Structures are given as structure tokens and as C-alpha cells.
Amino acid sequence: MRSGHIVYKANNLQLAVEEWESKGFEVEYGRKENPTNALIYFSEGAYIELLQNTGIPKIVKFLSKLFGASKKMERFNYWDTCDEGLCGFCIEKDFGSLDEEVEFLKKNGIKGILFNSLKRVDTKGRVLKYRCFFPEGLDFPFLMSYFSIDPKPVNFVHPNGIKKISKIVFKIDEKNADILKQLIDDDSLEIISDDREKGIVQIEYDK
Numbered sequence: 001m002r003s004g005h006i007v008y009k010a011n012n013l014q015l016a017v018e019e020w021e022s023k024g025f026e027v028e029y030g031r032k033e034n035p036t037n038a039l040i041y042f043s044e045g046a047y048i049e050l051l052q053n054t055g056i057p058k059i060v061k062f063l064s065k066l067f068g069a070s071k072k073m074e075r076f077n078y079w080d081t082c083d084e085g086l087c088g089f090c091i092e093k094d095f096g097s098l099d100e101e102v103e104f105l106k107k108n109g110i111k112g113i114l115f116n117s118l119k120r121v122d123t124k125g126r127v128l129k130y131r132c133f134f135p136e137g138l139d140f141p142f143l144m145s146y147f148s149i150d151p152k153p154v155n156f157v158h159p160n161g162i163k164k165i166s167k168i169v170f171k172i173d174e175k176n177a178d179i180l181k182q183l184i185d186d187d188s189l190e191i192i193s194d195d196r197e198k199g200i201v202q203i204e205y206d207k
Contacts, residue, residue, distance in 0.1 A: 001101065002186035003046040003168055004092025004144050006200060011084045013038060013052040020050065024160020032123050042164040043156045045188060051087070053080050071136040072113045078138055086200045089141040089170060091184060098143050101183060102133050108179050110135050112142075122151060139198055140176050161207045169202035 010016030017027045017038050027050070029035040036055045040048040054076045079087055093101065102114055112135035119129040129148040135141075157163050171194040172180060180191055192201075 001091045001093050001143070001183050003165075003184075003189045004090035005047045005049050006086065006165075006168070006203065007049050007051050007079070007088030007090070009079060009082050009084050009087040010038075010050045010052050013050060016050045016052075016084075020048075025158050025162070026156075028123055030122065031120055039151075040158075041152045041156070042158075042162075043152055043154060045164045045166075046092075046168060047152070047165075051079060056080070072134070074136065075134055075138055075142070089168075089200055090144050091141045091180075092144050092146060094146050096145070098131050098133050098145055101143055104183070105133075105135065105140075105179070110140055110176075110179065112136050124151075126151065139172060141170075141180070162205045164206045165203060166206035167202070167204035168200060170200050171197050173198065 008016075013029075013035065017029070020027050020040060025040050027038050027040050030037040030039060036052050038050040040050070056073075056076050075088070097116075098114065102112075105112070112133055114131070114133045116131050117129070118132055119127055121127050126149050128151060131145040133143040135143075165188065167188055167190065169190045169192065171192045173195045174193040177191050177193040184191070
């Protein structure tokens with residue numbers, strides 16, 4: 001697996017899109033009507049997702065708490081309520097299911113929820129199908145299979161001259177760092193063991 005995408009919480013999606021466009025990035029909304037996210041794609045490597053909210057109804061969150069599944073919803077609740085800024089990290093598989101990786105995580109004590117049939121229709125009318133595994137808690141990155149249709153532009157350079165994300169520095173506690181390193185094969189990702197500060201702490205771009 002490799003770095004998939006970086007989640008950036010946006011209090012106001014439209015303003016966030018305008019801000020990133022003013023920095024010279026090309027941004028596209030996740031869907032045409034009532035979008036809750038927007039994407040900054042690069043031709044290769046990780047991309048950035050601007051996320052206003054998860055779109056999960058409050059009743060679903062209430063019922064999950066009622067039936068003892070609040071741990072499985074913790075990440076989504078956090079994304080809906082956290083401050084603006086970097087808030088999540090996804091590792092991605094280029095092809096195939098996530099069954100092997102999910103089983104590996106379970107054997108190492110990392111439980112979560114697997115969604116096998118997710119999809120969205122993007123602004124170009126493409127139906128993007130994918131799978132996701134969301135570990136309980138917030139510390140470990142979530143997992144995603146690659147889209148059924150590649151949405152990334154070919155040989156694209158953003159107006160500001162940036163071609164791709166060249167480096168991501170990610171901090172995680174020592175135990176989970178060891179597990180993550182066994183899943184990842186990505187020279188652009190630097191994993192640092194740190195029990196105090198966690199999450200993405202640095203992003204570098206390639207011009």
C-alpha cells in the first residue's frame with residue numbers, strides 16, 4: 001500500500017476551494033449537487049481532499065451510540081466537529097480488495113468497519129466505486145482500495161507549477177508505527193514514532 005490522500009477539514013467548502021485555487025491549485029468538487037468535499041488531484045501519488053462534513057445523518061450517529069457502536073463512528077464524528085486543518089490520512093491499494101490487509105490489522109489488534117460497496121458520481125459523470133476500512137479510534141490511517149475508474153489527470157501540472165506531493169511526514173505511536181510500516185511501500189511517506197504528537201505534520205510538494 002502507499003499514501004492515498006490527505007484529509008483537510010474545511011469549515012466552509014466554497015471558501016476553502018477559493019482559498020486553495022488562489023494558491024494556484026486546480027480543485028474539483030466531489031459531485032455536482034450539494035457537494036460535501038472537493039479534491040486536489042495530482043497525476044501521481046497522494047492527493048488532497050477538502051472535507052466540509054461526512055454527510056452521515058445524526059440519527060445514524062445516535063443509533064450507533066445507542067447500540068454500542070460509537071467507537072466505529074468516532075472518526076466520522078471527529079471529522080464533522082474538528083477545527084479546520086489537516087485531520088486525516090488514507091493509505092491506498094492500487095488494485096484488489098482490502099481483505100488481506102483488514103485481516104492483518106485484526107490479527108494485530110486493530111478492529112474497525114469495512115465498507116465494500118462505496119461509490120460516488122463525480123462532476124464528470126464518472127461512477128467511482130471503491131472500498132474503505134476505517135479503524136476504530138483516530139490514530140491509525142484508514143484504508144482504501146483504488147477507484148474503479150482513475151479520476152486523476154494525466155501529465156498534469158497545477159497552475160502554481162506543482163506536479164505532486166513529494167513527501168508526507170506522519171507521526172503515530174510506536175506500536176502502530178511498526179504495524180503501518182509493514183503495510184506501506186512508499187518512499188514519499190516518512191513514518192515517525194511519537195506517542196505525544198500524532199497525524200500529518202509536514203507536506204512537501206514537487207515543482
